[in-house]
Amino acid sequence: MKILVCISKTPDTTAKIAFADNNTKFAAEGVQWIINPYDEWYALVRAIELKEANPAVVLHLINVGNADNEPIIRKALALGGDEAIRINSEISDSFNVAAQIAAIAKEGNYDLVFTGKETIDYNGSSIGGMIAELLDLPFISHAVTFDIEGNNATVTREIEGGEEVDKATLPLVVSCQKGMAEQRIPNMKGIMGARTKPLKVMEPIAADILTSIASFDLPPVKAGVKLVSAENPEELVRLLHEEAKAF
Amino acid sequence: MVLVFIDQSEGHIKKSSFEAACYAATVAAQLGTSAEAVLLGVTSDNLSSLGNYGVKKVHTIANETLTNFDAQLYTKAIAQVVETTNADVIVFSNNTTGKAVAPRLSAKLKAGLVTGAIALPDTSNGFTVKKTVFSGKAFANININTPKKIIALNPNSFNVSITTDTAEVVPFNTSVDASKIVVSAINKVTGEVSLSEADIVVSGGRGLKGPENWGLVTELATLLGAATACSRPVADIHWRPHHEHVGQTGLAIAPNLYIAIGISGAIQHLAGVNRSKIIVVINKDPEAPFFKAADYGIVGDAFEVMPKIIEAVRKIKATA
The missing domain is CATH 3.40.50.620 (HUPs)
Structure with missing residues (x-):
């Protein structure tokens, strides 16, 4: 079985969100970069667990981005995986990124493509579905568990107000979220081993760009909190009911 | 069209x-x-x-x-x-x-x-x-x-x-192929309001000290017809199911009213709830960062404040 895990680079969850160039670009200066948590904690770690359970599994990682992304890719390799592919492209339109990954997935005949449920920067939640459509494969999104027996996968996915258990045969595209696996920290052996794992750099294919970012805005600043005394919590209920009309 | x-x-x-x-x-x-x-x-x-x-x-x-x-x-x-x-x-x-x-x-x-x-x-x-x-x-x-x-x-x-x-x-007349996905079970938590669609959400954090105290959250939620939510640490230590986790790596929600009880308001939590129209924070720590993002707040002990809030809401609901 061949698994391809899609890895994205995002600002750290505590990074200050600010914009530059007339609010058209994310102010990246001084920002710590991490592997998108959904890609790392859930998609990648679950794929590593599948490989640990079955050493015949071939596990490749893929990232679309410039050479600045390589530390993140090496960190992912330190957690596990046999090799990584970086598509050398700066384009951030989700369709274009998905087209790059789909081309590699098709050529490499992967049985399983894992993505995170979304990235924590653009929150697109789009790449997995787009890859699946470009490959004409079934897609299960927001998976919280994934198990496999031979070619038969059992996947639990989140739905509004609960969960649904799906069964499907490989090949398959799955987007992963909390529940799939537990976060891991790379050990020294992994970090040393990652240095010598292959990291192939490939040039992008020609693909459409369907959208572009016009500008960014920050949310308006709140007017300030209205504090009610802990001696009189009934007053808070009255304010919510009569002033805010919140219930 | x-x-x-x-x-x-x-x-x-x-x-x-x-x-x-x-x-x-x-x-x-x-x-x-x-x-x-x-x-x-x-x-x-x-x-x-x-x-x-x-x-x-x-x-x-x-x-x-x-x-x-x-x-x-x-x-x-x-x-x-x-x-x-x-x-x-x-x-x-x-x-x-x-x-x-x-x-x-x-x-x-x-x-x-x-x-x-x-x-x-x-x-x-x-x-x-x-x-x-x-x-x-x-x-x-x-x-x-x-x-x-x-x-x-x-x-x-x-x-x-x-x-x-x-x-x-x-x-609309069309042929439909056989599905490659077999749905073998749908497990919905019945009687609860779907978190992402809820108008009102009542949420609890580590300040509630343990899952046995969640009655304060669920009772208020039931009275208000609200969904229940929690902070990440609470889901991580399995006090509450992880589908209730709101925040940067959980669900992002935008209810009309978000009531946070015993949640300090880490930046990752705020990311998931700051589109709520009205945010109410109940926390005994006056320095809790959540107060900066809140519209209404009480600096006080949830265990003392919440029963009074629940009673006051119950009175209003009884006369409505």
Whole structure:
């Protein structure tokens, strides 16, 4: 079985969100970069667990981005995986990124493509579905568990107000979220081993760009909190009911 | 024409679809055209009443196979309706179905997609849609540069208004392939309000000291018809199920009223809730960062304050 895990680079969850160039670009200066948590904690770690359970599994990682992304890719390799592919492209339109990954997935005949449920920067939640459509494969999104027996996968996915258990045969595209696996920290052996794992750099294919970012805005600043005394919590209920009309 | 996808679960239309229908009708009016809807699978709901939300026509493919969700088959069916009706803009609710189908449809039709939209498109110069980014810490205005456009609207982003109009229901004839996905179980937590669609959310954090104290959260939630939520540490230590976790790596929500009890308000938590219209914070630590993001607050011990709040709400509800 061949698994391809899609890895994205995002600002750290505590990074200050600010914009530059007339609010058209994310102010990246001084920002710590991490592997998108959904890609790392859930998609990648679950794929590593599948490989640990079955050493015949071939596990490749893929990232679309410039050479600045390589530390993140090496960190992912330190957690596990046999090799990584970086598509050398700066384009951030989700369709274009998905087209790059789909081309590699098709050529490499992967049985399983894992993505995170979304990235924590653009929150697109789009790449997995787009890859699946470009490959004409079934897609299960927001998976919280994934198990496999031979070619038969059992996947639990989140739905509004609960969960649904799906069964499907490989090949398959799955987007992963909390529940799939537990976060891991790379050990020294992994970090040393990652240095010598292959990291192939490939040039992008020609693909459409369907959208572009016009500008960014920050949310308006709140007017300030209205504090009610802990001696009189009934007053808070009255304010919510009569002033805010919140219930 | 603006086509809105109406999502059903086990034969019933989801609440977020009515909001998407109103949004689609308003986009249609803005573009000088009309809105129509597409519904897949078998439902027992009255579909002509979708006209109340502004759609003129409902295209239905009442095929049993489509009653269960399969992103691949849904995409194919919707694409056929788009082609036949010549829809220019397709609207989804950005719920679990929309997040799986809208990107597929985008790739299939080469139609630019904005997910997580929170406002009507700006059509003064092209077609620009505002969406949340950085998990709610900022917004991006995205240009869709293709003739066909897809918008997935975040739940609780658009005001629902109702008329007495009705819609014409028309069966759409097409063949449906066998699904490659077998749904073997649907486990819904019954009696609870869906978190992403809830108007009011009551949420608890580590300040509540243990799962045995969650009655303070659930009792208030039941009185208010609210959904319950929790902070990440609470889900991580299994006091509450992880589907209740709101925040940067959990669910991002935008209810009318968010009540946070014993949650300090780490930046990652705020990212998931700061689009709530009214935020109420109850915390005994006056330095809790959450107070900076709150509209109303009480600095006090939840165990003393909450029973009084619950009683006060109960009184109002009893006289309402």
